[in-house]
Amino acid sequence: MARAATTSDVFNAIAEPQRREILALLREGERSVTEVAQELGMTQPGASKHLRVLREVGLVRDRRAGKQRLYGLHADGLRPVHEWTGGFEQFWNESFDRLDAYVQDLKQTGRAE
Template sequence: MARAATTSDVFNAIAEPQRRDILLLLRDGERPATAIAEELGLSQPGTSKHLRVLREVGLVDDRRDGRQRVYRLDARGLEPVHEWAGGFERFWNESFERLDAYVQDLKRNGSAQ
C-alpha cells in the first residue's frame, strides 16, 4: 500500500526526524527560519520545505517580521497524536505497576537476607 503524502496528516509530517527537531526548537519560542536552519545545521531550502509541511498540517504558524518569516509552534495540531498515544496509557500504567511490584518484592527479599 502506498504511503500517504507527508502533508496529508500530522502523523506523516512528524515521521521525519528533522521536523520533530524543528518542533522541539519551536517549543521554546518562535524563531526565524534562518535561525532554525542554523541551529539544526540544515540547509535553508530544506528547512523551508520542512516548515511548509508543518504549516500545512497545522503544527506551526508563521508571520512576517520585515524580510524574515518567523515561525511558532501551534501545539493544537498535535492533538490527534496525543489522543492516539493516550490509548496506550492503560498499558503503560499496568507495566509500571508490575515493575513497581517487582521492585518492592526485590526490596523485601533483599532485606530479609
C-alpha cells in the same frame, strides 16, 4: 498500500527526525527560516521545505514581521498524536505497577531469608 502524503497527516509529517527537531526548537519561541537552518545545521531550502510541510499539517504557524516570516509552534496540531499516545498511558502505568510489585516482592523475600 500507498503511504499517505507527508502533508496530509500529522503522523507522517513528524516521522521525519529533522521536523521533530524543528518542532522542539520552536517550543522555545518563533524563529525565521534562516535561524532554524543555522541552529539545526541544515540548508535554508531544506528548512523551508520542512517548515512548509509542518505548516500544511497545522503544526507550525507563520506571520510576517517586516521583510521576514517568523515561524512558531502551533501545538494544537499535535492533539491527534497526544490522543493516540495517551491510549498507551494505562498500559505503561499497569506495567510499572506490576514491576513495582515484583520489586517489592523481591525485597520481602530477601528479608525473609
